[in-house]
Amino acid sequence: MIWEQLLSLKRFGDTNKRLRKEQDETRLGFEVDYDRVIFSSEFRSLQDKTQVIPLSNTDFVHTRLTHSLEVSVVGRSLGRKVGQKILEKHPHLQNIHGYLPNDFGAIVASAALAHDIGNPPFGHSGEKAIGEYFISGEGQQYKDQLTDKEYQDLCDFEGNANGFKIVTQSRVGREGGLRLSYAILGAFTKYPKESLPKKPTKHIADKKYGFFQTEKEAFIDVANELGLASRGQDGDISYSRHPLAFLVEAADDICYTIIDFEDGINLGLIPEEYALEYLINLVRDSINTKKYHQLTNTKDRVSYLRALAINTLINEAVTIFMDNEDAILNGDFNISLLDKSKYEAQINDIIKLSIDKVYQSEEVVDKEIAGYQVLNTLLHTYSKAINNNYAGTGSNYDKLILKGLPSTLDLNTESLYVRLLDVCHFVSSLSDSQAILQYKKLRGFSF
Structure with missing residues (x-):
């Protein structure tokens, strides 16, 4: 895979090629995509969709909307930092094609903003509930009338695939859905494969699936334009990830690891003494102990540590991405960025505590x-x-x-x-x- 193709500005229905050096710098195409997502009705509905605590009335708890906004902010930082290093390593992308670090930031931020747009009500349990209807509920009756892949789409109903449907689905007056740039559609699709075969390998791109059978041809079109490497066998559709999908995933991982943990603390589900110890273990190299000890309440202390932790993990993810850029472009990098982090143990400790105290709370x-x-x-x-x-x-x-x-x-x-x-x-x-x-x-x- 090569960056010149991966950064495509093409949109559904384009007849002429869009060139970066011809873009209006005050209204860059990738930034238009961000606007299209944020003004969509599907995005607005996320304000009343569960992130961690379903139907909570407390001001502390994040909804899917606030979570998505925060993931996009982290994604923008990740994209800009990586973009700067990519352009230093491949100067022709800037000198000949006109790409800038902010282009990478805008692509990742837009894809990250939309990353949960297809999620059903009630969080991830909503996905499972839809699947269970077809696996063990009344929906079982349709199995023999569907192809294996069609039935699997329903049994493993996937918010990521539903999101791709939302942003690409044509209807009268709205051909091509939101008509996002193909670079953003590629970065959005963390699992560029069909629902079957299910988890054929341990590669991170095979963990779930990214499009329904109704959008298969649309995704193939996106993959061909971006030059994604095909990984499918025996007629099954599967591709290597767009490299920037790793940054979208990292932004999501950073936010749900740290911010869901923060929600648990502010709700009193996680004792402060545990929480502060876990976060401090993650930011020992950057904490200003004098400033920290001047903070007089839990909320301020946790907020300070949260900011440091997010910054630490952003820099860590950028380093891992650049150290493995060749493998990522070749489709050979098969884990998430943070799975390769030197902070993996600390991250896992935080996630385990969140599972025990928050995700499985009464x-x-x-x-x-x-x-x-x-x-x-x-x-x-x-x-x-x-x-x-x-x-x-x-x-x-x-x-x-x-x-x-x-x-x-x-x-x-x-x-x-x-x-x-x-x-x-x-x-x-x-x-x-x-x-x-x-x-x-x-x-x-x-x-």
Whole structure:
């Protein structure tokens, strides 16, 4: 893979090649992409989607929206720092093509901003709830009517693939979805493969999948434009990651490791004495002990250590990326950047404590259980109504249900897979509160 292709400014529907040196510096294409994401309705819905603590009313806790904004900020720093070093190493990218360090920052920031745009309500348990409907719920009945890959898409419903669907899906008046630059679509796709074969290797790019069967051709187009290396065998679609996807992943890893931990502390789920010890172990080389001891409350102490920890891990990720640039470009780097960090032990200690005290806290578990029931009810009701309507056997109740669905759903498509995927896509677009409201309506509690 080569940087000249990987930094493509092409958008869906372009007939002429976009050149970096011809870009308007006041309205750079990669920065336009950031704006398109942030003004999209799908991004705005993240303000009411769970990050760690579902449906929390406290001011301390991050939603998917605040998490995504923070990941984009970290991603911008990572991209700019790496971009500066890449241009020093490959000066022709700047001297001939006109790329600047901020281009790398804008690509990573935009992809990072959108990285959770496809996540369903109720956090990662929402993905599992949708999958369980098809694995062990009423959705099992469709297995024999779908191809293996179609059924796997539903059983392992993936927020990353749903996100790629959102940013690329065409509909009347919105051809090409958000029409993001292909460089950003590449950086966005952490798992550039189909749902099958499942985890064929231990390579980080094979951990999950990045696009549904409905978007397969769209991703192949992106991969060809960017020159991503093909890794697929026997007709299966799989590619090496876009190098900047490693930075998007690192930005996400840094934020959920440190900031979810901070949420746990501020909620009182993690005792301060444990928390401060764990964070100090990560920032011993940069902490100003005099300044630290002047801080008089937990929130300020944790905030100070959090800032140092994020900066430490940003610099660490940049160093690892540049030390392994050749392997990354060759598709031979098979782990996340932070998995190679000298701070791996400290990071794992923090994550383990967050799992024990935050992710598995009673409040989280109780509301994830409720989320399963909500999503199962929505999926069953909508799928039944749409399929009965297609078969011409819809009841009056089914017809009432269909009136509440958005006009963008194609209720008459011949493909059962598309009908089912559209239901999952619609349900995943709901915020936590919207999903609960729809559930209450279906259960007769709207009066």
